[in-house]
Amino acid sequence: MELKIGLLGCGTVGGGVVELIRMRADKIAAMTGFYPIITDVLVRDLTKERKVQFQHERLTDQASNILDNDDIKVVIETMGGIEPARTMILAALRAGKHVITANKDLIALHGPEIIEAAEAARCDFLYEAAVGGAIPLIRPLKESLTANEITDLKGIINGTTNYILSKMTESGANYEEVLKEAQDLGYAESNPASDVDGLDAARKLTILAGIAFGAKVSLDDVEVKGIRTIAASDVAYAHELGAVIKLLAVGKDDGKSIALEVRPSLVPKSHPLATVNDAFNALFVHGDAAGDLMFFGRGAGSLPTASAIVGDVIENLRNISMNIPSRFRTGPVASRAVRKGSPEPLRYYLRMHAKDQPGVFAHIASLFAKAEISLETVLQKRAHDNQAEIVIVTHETPSAALSSIVEQLTARGDLLEIKNVMPMEKGDA
Ligand SMILES: NC(=O)c1ccc[n+]([C@@H]2O[C@H](COP(=O)([O-])OP(=O)(O)OC[C@H]3O[C@@H](n4cnc5c(N)ncnc54)[C@H](OP(=O)(O)O)[C@@H]3O)[C@@H](O)[C@H]2O)c1
The missing domain is CATH 3.30.360.10 (Dihydrodipicolinate Reductase; domain 2)
Structure with a gap:
């Protein structure tokens, strides 16, 4: 049985989706009982030259040709951005269409609203491609x-x-x-x-x-x-x-x-x-x-990202065939306390320029000693303009202690300038 799909957007990712669905249509039909066909494709510019060769797909610049078409059961959104993608996805869900997207910007900002709309409509809303391109991350988690x-x-x-x-x-x-x-x-x-x-x-x-x-x-x-x-x-x-x-x-x-x-x-x-x-x-x-x-x-690219999207299409068609769409609560479930800064002590790398004069390094060392931050590595190089470049790697230090020493060092702007501060990971995973 044929299953009609509407595609919103046909750029890098959308073009890959057209290609991959065509390549795998027989396999998908064998796996799910539905032969997927992209019937309508929404773009902004109908005259633009495109990498993908269209066959039976109709190109349109009117979203209503997809959203108001009752024959289309699944919508794939690869336009990107917040609007009009959000409005179109919500309209598709309200019309009882399942939605698959790669749009991380939209999910990060409006995920809960869209997931709620999908659950209310008993439709799938799947977004494996939104993080990590081809890499399966959402479904394993x-x-x-x-x-x-x-x-x-x-x-x-x-x-x-x-x-x-x-x-x-x-x-x-x-x-x-x-x-x-x-x-x-x-x-x-x-x-x-x-x-x-x-x-x-x-x-x-x-x-x-x-x-x-x-x-x-x-x-x-x-x-x-x-x-x-x-x-x-x-x-x-x-x-x-x-x-x-x-x-x-x-x-x-x-x-x-x-x-x-x-x-x-x-x-x-x-x-x-x-x-x-x-x-x-x-x-x-x-x-x-x-x-x-x-x-x-591969975290991006036309076919790698399409691989994740078409994987979602297959999951969706399986769910439709068993009448179990929206079978997972996909959204976040509880409010939790969120804290700023690393909860565990880390080693830190600091690079600074200091006046090349006696006593400056001793002063820096005394500030670290007073803050009880021990140093793992110190590199000192002569830079130019009477400046020395000093690189310090600390032993493991709580983030609050690190912030405090950075504040104290910054306060000595007459002597030194902090150029960069970064954590240094441990050697293994
Ligand atoms: N590129 C990647 O490797 C990658 C990887 C993972 C996730 N993503 C996500 O996938 C989505 C698409 O990315 P992309 O790189 O494929 O973008 P893209 O190449 O810029 O393609 C966007 C497509 O959407 C169409 N479009 C945009 N706004 C529209 C509007 N208002 N009305 C109608 N059509 C509109 C464009 O039409 P025209 O062609 O006529 O301009 C184009 O076909 C984004 O959410 C992105 O974050 C991309």
């Missing part, structure tokens, strides 16, 4: 690992920043040069703020943490720092310290509260996340029964 109390999420979930940091590490070039190259190659957008300021990773962390920790979390709960301040010298010092710099998304649930952070970190080369390069993504998960798990793969 929602289904396979539900017997666990999940305590830790730690990963690289933004391909653009991982590409930039990988290239800075390979070439020794500075941030601006590599960003420009990434923009020329299409790996970074012309306005890269959402990626390089850590917001894209924060949105994805919000989605993952909501499911993993069974909690209501919002974007405001995430402490976010991006990669704009990473200098070529930080990358070089990281190398000297046996580490690489990665933008990590970290979620921790200690039973009392949840802490969520996106921040650049020094990752020792012996840590599995240190080897995740370019546009690849990876996520570590710790469950009390399962122990450590690592998910790794």
